[in-house]
Amino acid sequence: MSTLTKIEGEPVPAGPESFLSVRDLQVTFATEDGPVKAVDGLSFDVRRGSTLGIVGESGSGKSVTNLTILGLHNPRTTTVDGEILLEGKELITTPEKEMEKLRGNRMAMIFQDPLTALSPFYTVGWQIAEPFQKHTGASKKEAWQRAVDMLEKVGIPNPKERAKDYPHQFSGGMRQRAMIAMALVCDPDLLIADEPTTALDVTVQAQILDLLKDLQQEFGSAIVFITHDLGVIADVADDIMVMYAGRAVERGTVDEVLRSAQHPYTWGLLNSMPRLDSDLSLPLEPIPGTPPSLLSPPSGCRFHPRCTFRDRVGGSRCVEEVPALGQGRSSACHLTAEQKRTIYLDEIRPGLG
């Protein structure tokens, strides 16, 4: 389990066991309409060998956070503040040339859509061999052999021949396997998976998740797993961080967050999940409203315009005061701990079946 014992915004030094530490991360895009704060004061830790699941709607800042960790944001239009520590090494200030040596080597990324994320111009084998050759200084032949081995490891049949194929000759699931092989080719310590199963059908999705878990056991990598699918996160993650409008709103272990959710936004996410055992005539219950524009985010708690429980807080606290995300298992909401518990038990859980 990763350590989630830091208060948002507080520059606490990373614990010895945390492999990746993000401290008060702020990512701002300059757009024609003005600055957009896509990530606003985010802190989290990931321990070696563990998986952190980041959940949230589109535009909540999940992907931006992870692109920033790898330094793949556009430096011309993006301002990054805060700290990103990879084993104590500060990444934000690391020069591009050095980042290149880390990317694909010590930290790698699996992207959502393997069809567009793989280059149509080069063979699958070469695309896997390329980073290995660059980072290890292996010969072309050795790198190719390594690519074939990796394809075998991720379960591609007849890898020797298939390595010579182009991505368009692979099926969707095989492409994602190839993508995983590519990310793992240099045994990275940190693997960021950005919705790696969203573009796949359900059976293939399960296979890919199993594969990722197996490979994590073998390589002992830390994984950051981004998704909007709570079902997927329950399957793979050790810890969960729920993000809304550029901020973390709740975190804890998988069991804590999924079995006793504390934040109204998490409740909304749980409610909007389809269940096989529920009455089919009951419509799914979406969260009312739409995610806010980050050009002018709502004051106070960013979720307050869509929150059905703000009356229970009383007064104008939700509108005026930013709720803090406390230590460890916590949620950024003005409801009292007792309220959170009783609302979840009495009103939310029965609806989840």
Added chain:
Amino acid sequence: MLQFILRRVLGAVVTLFLIGAATFFLFVAAPSDYASLACGKDCSPQRLADIREALGLNLPIAQQFWDFMSGIVTGRDFPTGHCPAPCLGQSFYSGDMVWSTIMDRFPVTMTLTVGGAIVFLVVGVGAGMLAAYRQATMVDKIATGASMVLSSFQIYFLGPIVLTVLVYSTGWMEDPKYVPITDDPVGWFIGMSIPVCVMATIFTAQYTRMARSSMIEQLAEDQVRTARAKGMSNRYVFFRYAWRGSLIPIVTVLGIDISSMLGGAVVTELTFSLQGIGQLAVAGATTKDLPLTMGVMLFGAFFILFINILTDITYAFIDPRVRLS
């Protein structure tokens, strides 16, 4: 691959045949009075009859069509002499064989096209790529600005200015003229450098803008981001991943431009008084020299089809997805 090429060549031959047929029926078989055009003004009935006889216009249409089409492949005999294959007929005015007239003019057009293409590809695409690589910097702004200004110019505007400056007022260079490259390579180069550069300048502007926007589009692609996520350097990603994708729209437009230039760069040729295919087409049309017009048309059609095949083959080399479909 070979099968693909064969199929395309076969298709092109069929298309060329159909274009030949269409040309023939438009000009000869349609009631355009081919004979009186050949005869010219103040034509006596006797002379008209002679011409009809000489051109074979009294024969059945099918026979005439066969003579015309087979003449292209095997050559044919006219009363005034033999017309070797590929025979496109005989000019009404000069009496020369159309094919040999075209061949006389073709080196001029070829020089303009190839020379121009080399200049605008190297300078235009190069500047566009550089602008994309250094996006939003001074280099980008200069390249974008210059291409905006230049693309609003026309050859008949820029041409005379360049001629006035370099030739008429300073005498630094001689009037552009075509010297066969086999006779005098240096003279060929110098003689054609002004027309080639002026024409290329206009194209350069377009290719700069196109290369830049195509490259910027490619740089935003997921596959480029993946390559960066693998730790490949920016320069490597630019040249190995983004560049390749950005070539496809450039090759498309290049194919269209080259085939139309080989069919005659009329404005450039007129501006610099060069005797190329373009001037020939204009002469054919204005003097109602039907065999010449038909010949130039077929010649242009051939290049459009030929370059089209080349373009498709180039796609297959750039993008493996094209190869197998």
